[in-house]
Amino acid sequence: xxxxxxxxxxxxxxxxxxxxxxxxxxxxxxxxxxxxxxxxxxxxxxxxxxxxxxxxxxxxxxxxxxxxxxxxxxxxxxxxxxxxxxxxxxxxxxxxxxxxxxxxxxxxxxxxxxxxxxxxxxxxxxxxxxxxxxxxxxxxxxxxxxxxxxxxxxxxxxxxxxxxxxxxxxxxxxxxxxxxxxxxxxxxxxxxxxxxxxxxxxxxxxxxxxxxxxxxxxxxxxxxxxxxxxxxxxxxxxxxxxxxxxxxxxxxxxxxxxxxxxxxxxxxxxxxxxxxxxxxxxxxxxxxxxxxxxxxxxxxxxxxxxxxxxxxxxxxxxxxxxxxxxxxxxxxxxxxxxxxxxxxxxxxxxxxxxxxxxxxxxxxxxxxxxxxxxxx
Amino acid sequence: xxxxxxxxxxxxxxxxxxxxxxxxxxxxxxxxxxxxxxxxxxxxxxxxxxxxxxxxxxxxxxxxxxxxxxxxxxxxxxxxxxxxxxxxxxxx
Numbered sequence: 001x002x003x004x005x006x007x008x009x010x011x012x013x014x015x016x017x018x019x020x021x022x023x024x025x026x027x028x029x030x031x032x033x034x035x036x037x038x039x040x041x042x043x044x045x046x047x048x049x050x051x052x053x054x055x056x057x058x059x060x061x062x063x064x065x066x067x068x069x070x071x072x073x074x075x076x077x078x079x080x081x082x083x084x085x086x087x088x089x090x091x092x093x094x095x096x097x098x099x100x101x102x103x104x105x106x107x108x109x110x111x112x113x114x115x116x117x118x119x120x121x122x123x124x125x126x127x128x129x130x131x132x133x134x135x136x137x138x139x140x141x142x143x144x145x146x147x148x149x150x151x152x153x154x155x156x157x158x159x160x161x162x163x164x165x166x167x168x169x170x171x172x173x174x175x176x177x178x179x180x181x182x183x184x185x186x187x188x189x190x191x192x193x194x195x196x197x198x199x200x201x202x203x204x205x206x207x208x209x210x211x212x213x214x215x216x217x218x219x220x221x222x223x224x225x226x227x228x229x230x231x232x233x234x235x236x237x238x239x240x241x242x243x244x245x246x247x248x249x250x251x252x253x254x255x256x257x258x259x260x261x262x263x264x265x266x267x268x269x270x271x272x273x274x275x276x277x278x279x280x281x282x283x284x285x286x287x288x289x290x291x292x293x294x295x296x297x298x299x300x301x302x303x304x305x306x307x308x309x310x311x312x313x314x315x316x317x318x319x320x321x322x323x324x325x326x327x328x329x330x331x332x333x334x335x336x337x338x339x340x341x342x343x344x345x346x347x348x349x350x351x352x353x354x355x356x357x358x359x360x361x362x363x364x365x366x367x368x369x370x371x372x373x374x375x376x
Numbered sequence: 377x378x379x380x381x382x383x384x385x386x387x388x389x390x391x392x393x394x395x396x397x398x399x400x401x402x403x404x405x406x407x408x409x410x411x412x413x414x415x416x417x418x419x420x421x422x423x424x425x426x427x428x429x430x431x432x433x434x435x436x437x438x439x440x441x442x443x444x445x446x447x448x449x450x451x452x453x454x455x456x457x458x459x460x461x462x463x464x465x466x467x468x
Contacts, residue, residue, distance in 0.1 A: 036407075037405060037407050037408040037411075038408065039411065040407070044411065150411040150412075154411070154412055161402070228453075228456070229419050229453050230418075230419075251414070270448070270449060272459075275459045276459050276460070278456075278459075279456045279457070279458075279459035279460050280459075280460050282456065283456060283457060283460065289456055290455065290456055290457035290460075291455050291456075291457060292455065292456055293419070293453035293454060293455050293456075294450065294453060294454055294455075294456055295417075295419060295421065295450075295453050296417075296421075296448040296449075297448060297449050297450070298448050
């Protein structure tokens, strides 16, 4: 039976980021178990956005720190990840919305995030062609941005392979415990043992935890998204209006989605209802886009917790830790979550105080933290 | 003809030598090579290059058949404006 210091279940942003920080902390033998190809789950399906404009202290601080790490990744990783700080521009439709976002901005500013309310004229200067008829103002944070998910995964993969970390293309089918410790991880091909096991399995995190009789309060919600044909780049921020969001990738494609307000599902089909809702919302926001051709529609999961915050760290099994339930924000949180989990494994603590409030324990004690700003 | 002059994907400008390099870097199946090189993700939706990539991979891996890509709607690029006021409850 092959033994590793750490085995990570799931080859998405959580797994690769955690492995990257384990490498920095000098851990020798690490493996990621991935049942498909790296980034095949929610990471590769996501909307590329990275923002700090949240409404709780925990989310704002985690994302403020994550953006610092995104900046580091952009310079220190060998392959480009196309991290761009074009900002998030949140269109506000009336004076009441503006007032509400002014409150969020107060908290964001207090915690060091440079968001602000901007006028219609300032909106025009940041991005052209926005229909401003039904707009009052916008909440704008210039240090928010986006990155290209698949390039991020491939770049991290390259870094951890330099440390001889392994990626095992297998499916976990059982986990066996003895004396409250994971003894064996059984896959469809092999059996492994490990000092620590990380559950970063995205929409299958609940299933993995259930192998240990741990019930995670997670539900999978399908969200649809599309890309257009490539165009010269003219949209630099992520634009948000109500449930709609869209931006342009470095490859010139307009990418965006909207919420179809569905109940939890395991289906990854796409629907004409999504296309209709998205088309009418984006054309009302930026009429010039009615002529652009869409190339691909797909869907992925928001793995949602009751309070829309992730579940990080320890469980009742002392060598089994969690990184899941990001509720639609897993990609943007990826760098900080990887650093937090690696620190927990090596040093026995999260190096960031706010993470202590995001453990599984909060669902027992009832100390939930509600996030009001969830989009798409 | 030199392999860096043989263009396999015209939308994304990917050559045969780039495919072989990616393969040697460890991107050994269709979906991962596609996401690394972006081959087959342009406006033609991979109709020209994916069958060629499958043949190239079959040769490199010494296998008879290579899996197909997940095809995503629409079949051909369609302007966004077409979807305003379309019929409800129809699955793509």
